[in-house]
Amino acid sequence: MLNLQNILDSILEIRDRIPKQRSMLLTVSGIDGCGKGYLTLRIVDGLKAFGVNAVGIGGDGWLNLPDRRFNSENPAEHFYLYAFRFDEMFSRFVLPLRDRRSISIEADFTEETATTYRKQLYEFEEVEVIVLEAIYLLQPAFVDEYDFSLWIDCSFKTALERALARGQEGLPTQEVINAYRTIYFPAQVIHFQRDNPRALATATINNDPRSIESQGYPSLLELQDFES
Numbered sequence: 478m479l480n481l482q483n484i485l486d487s488i489l490e491i492r493d494r495i496p497k498q499r500s501m502l503l504t505v506s507g508i509d510g511c512g513k514g515y516l517t518l519r520i521v522d523g524l525k526a527f528g529v530n531a532v533g534i535g536g537d538g539w540l541n542l543p544d545r546r547f548n549s550e551n552p553a554e555h556f557y558l559y560a561f562r563f564d565e566m567f568s569r570f571v572l573p574l575r576d577r578r579s580i581s582i583e584a585d586f587t588e589e590t591a592t593t594y595r596k597q598l599y600e601f602e603e604v605e606v607i608v609l610e611a612i613y614l615l616q617p618a619f620v621d622e623y624d625f626s627l628w629i630d631c632s633f634k635t636a637l638e639r640a641l642a643r644g645q646e647g648l649p650t651q652e653v654i655n656a657y658r659t660i661y662f663p664a665q666v667i668h669f670q671r672d673n674p675r676a677l678a679t680a681t682i683n684n685d686p687r688s689i690e691s692q693g694y695p696s697l698l699e700l701q702d703f704e705s
Contacts, residue, residue, distance in 0.1 A: 479680045481516075484627065485523045487680070491625055492529065492606060502575045502622060505610040506674060507629030508695065509661045510636030512684040513610040516629060520608050529605050536611025538586040538597060539566040553663035560664075561613065570599055571609060572622065578604050612665070615674030628678035631685040633662050633695040634703060658700055669694045 479487070492501045505513050505520070517533040524531035539562045540546060548555035565584075574580040579602045586597030615626060637657050641650060648656070668674060675681060675694065 479682050481519055481523065481682075484520065484680065484682065485527070488520070488524065488606060488625060489527060489529070495624060498578070500575045500578050500604045501606045501624045502571070503606060503608050504614045504623050504626045505608060505629065506612060506614040506627070506678070507684075508631055508633065508636050508665045509612055509657070510639045511629040511631035512639070513612075513629060516627070516682070516684065517608050517610040524606055530603055531606040531608060532601055532604050533608045533610065534571070536561060536563075536566065536609065536614065537589065539563065539584075539611075540587050540589065542587060542594070543592060547660070552660045554667055556660050557613070557664040557667045561611065563613070563619070567619070567622070571607065574599075574601060574604060575607060575622075578602075613668055613672075613674075615677045616668075616672045617677070620677050623679075626677065626679045628675045628681045630675075630681055630683045631695070632687045632699055633657075633665075633697065634699045635685045635687050636695075637662075637700065637703065654703070658697075662697060662700070666694075666697060
C-alpha cells in the first residue's frame with residue numbers, strides 16, 4: 478500500500494512517459510466519506526510543488542438531480558445506477574480535456590441538495606495532470622481511459638463519522654445516518670460486488686486507522702451499533 482510520496486513519484490514517472498500533447502488522467506475513488514477530496518488536494522498541491530500544472534476535478538457537480546438519482550422503491554441500486562451523469566462528464570469534459578490539455582465549456586452543475594441545475598464554466602489551459610475524484614469511477618467501462626487510479630481504503634464507520642462531522646448535506650444527524658445506512662453505503666456494496674473497484678485500481682492507499690490491516694472491503698455490519 479502506497480503513501481503520498483510514493484504516489485507522487487509514480488505520477489511523475491508516468492507523466493514523463495505520456496505524449497506531451499495530452500494530459501495524464503488520474504482518478505481517486507473510494508466510498509463516500511473516505512477522503513477523496515482531501516487526498517486529491519494533497520496530490521495536486523504536491524505536483525504543483527514539482528512545477529507540474531495539475532488540476533483537481535470533483536465529479537459531484539455531475540450528479541443527477543434528486544428526482545432522478547433517488548427512488549424509494551429500490552434506493553441503493555437506483556442510486557448506484559443513476560446518481561451521476563458520467564457519460565456526459567467524460568464525453569463533453571474529461572476526455573476532451575485529457576486529449577487536448579485545454580478546454581472551455583459550459584455545463585449543467587448541481588450541488589448535492591439542489592433541485593435545479595446552474596451553469597458552470599470549466600476553463601483550463603495546458604493541463605499536465607488531471608486528478609478526477611468521485612465515487613464509482615473504478616468501473617470496467619471507464620478504467621481503460623485512466624493512466625493511473627487510486628482506491629482509498631476506509632471503513633464505513635469512519636466515513637460516516639466524517640460525514641456527520643462536516644454536516645453532510647446540511648441535514649439533521651439522524652437523517653444523515655439513515656441515508657448512509659439505506660442508500661449510500663448499500664449502493665457502495667453493490668459497486669463492490671459488480672465492479673470490484675479495489676482490484677481495478679493501480680494502487681491503494683489507507684485513510685483510516687481502523688482499516689490499516691484490511692485487505693478487502695468494508696461491511697455494513699460495522700454500523701449495527703453505530704451511535705452519533
